[in-house]
Amino acid sequence: MATQVAEKVAADIKRGRYQVGETLPSEAQMEQMYGVGKATIRTAMGELKRMGLIETRQGKGSMVISTGGTVPPVTIPRAIQQRGKGSWFLPEMTEAEAPAISRTSLDGPPAVHLGQQDQDAISVDRMVYDPKTGTRMAHRTFIPLSTAAEAPSLAEAPEVPTSEIYEQLTQAGFSLSFTEHVTARAPFPDERMSLGLDEASPLLITYRITADAEQERPLLCEELRAPAATCQLTFSLTPTKAPAKRTPRRRSASE
Amino acid sequence: MATQVAEKVAADIKRGRYQVGETLPSEAQMEQMYGVGKATIRTAMGELKRMGLIETRQGKGSMVISTGGTVPPVTIPRAIQQRGKGSWFLPEMTEAEAPAISRTSLDGPPAVHLGQQDQDAISVDRMVYDPKTGTRMAHRTFIPLSTAAEAPSLAEAPEVPTSEIYEQLTQAGFSLSFTEHVTARAPFPDERMSLGLDEASPLLITYRITADAEQERPLLCEELRAPAATCQLTFSLTPTKAPAKRTPRRRSASE
DNA sequence: TATCATTTGTTCGTATGTATC
């Protein structure tokens, strides 16, 4: 029944019955309108919030912020430019705070993607944001100790920009290739706090794995967490010109 | 308070206090354990479900299905191979049903990405699934009428595999380039039905835009919606070798 | 500055429906 109410209100928003920017009738009014209890209305409002259609504020009311099916306003380009032999250029990110450096034991997705379960790594945490909208994102760089051993300058100053990390890896003799894995999930409570997610917006999560092209050996892992309600990641796909004789097999996913 | 309970249980799961596969104490028991009411426990369980830690089934109980921080089991490769001049090869997808062809008016993200607001397009709906896990995904191809006009064979049989669409566009004289936009949101009620999302898992959404490289004119839009709890998209990033806009080129960077 | 009505946020207790075993 709560779902039916949510669908009804969503349809009304889509039809223009409720305009964007307008405040919906109060919950008490909706109870009367649909002849249901408070819990039902609140469940329905929760669905509408997660769908990104409305935004509620205590003491004010529920405002329509979208009619659904819109493109997220913040575009995060995931492109890599190589200008010279070891000169890399990445889309800029504005840092909200000074990066935090720590030493961690690799676990979860970074460990799987790097193939280094329970190994140690240097991790650099950054809070970045989009200057136009103020959207905050969490960025984390994992530098395995085995990688740092081959590029000693990395271990000394791991908080340098990512493009410089790529440069140092290139100077260390590696030929870099990049793979990115994207997924999403509901944020943990502490992530809601640090990213300022007032709603129950999902979290868009991407892992960029930098590997040595020849050895196919993972060298670096970068994690980016962004609120999916306001962000979209953009990739440029380059067709690979593979010979038709043999199919290059990707690693099968079975964890 | 509900959040605190959720954090406590999540910590217990992460610490191994509750093992994966095990059933949690019943909601009634938890009310006693934490000294809270039913609504609080249910809110907490809802958070744990969205985080992908537990799965609840009516009449059975709440089962732990993950300790958090795991890699989604289904990897969806988003790669494009070009074998010959107009011979394309894409990762295979298993169709669950026969494709449904309809004519729609472009709206929302597809319209924005194609730059064709309110124009008509042929849309081909497919329900695909991963044979190993049975995960269902919704795939939709938008062929603008303006594109169909230049590749007439497309309009006659739009339900051909995507690789064949690329082939026909190449034969029509286009030089194809691809861009992909990824975001996520909570599923709509009808999407929960059709995709079989028993939980409140977010929906991972990606739009692949096929454009003509020279004219930078969008030709085609493919939409893929997959349950984020079990899926990750994988991209291969190719560094672009762009000439520096300010730095003068001293050497001919042939590579 | 203080007060008050309005509105959402959170929790509680209870009841009923429904799937599982």
Place this chain on the structure above:
DNA sequence: CGATACATACGAACAAATGAT
């Protein structure tokens, strides 16, 4: 069939934020 457990809904109370008086 019956006991158990989750799903859904109702009614009530209080807290907290907001905006106007």
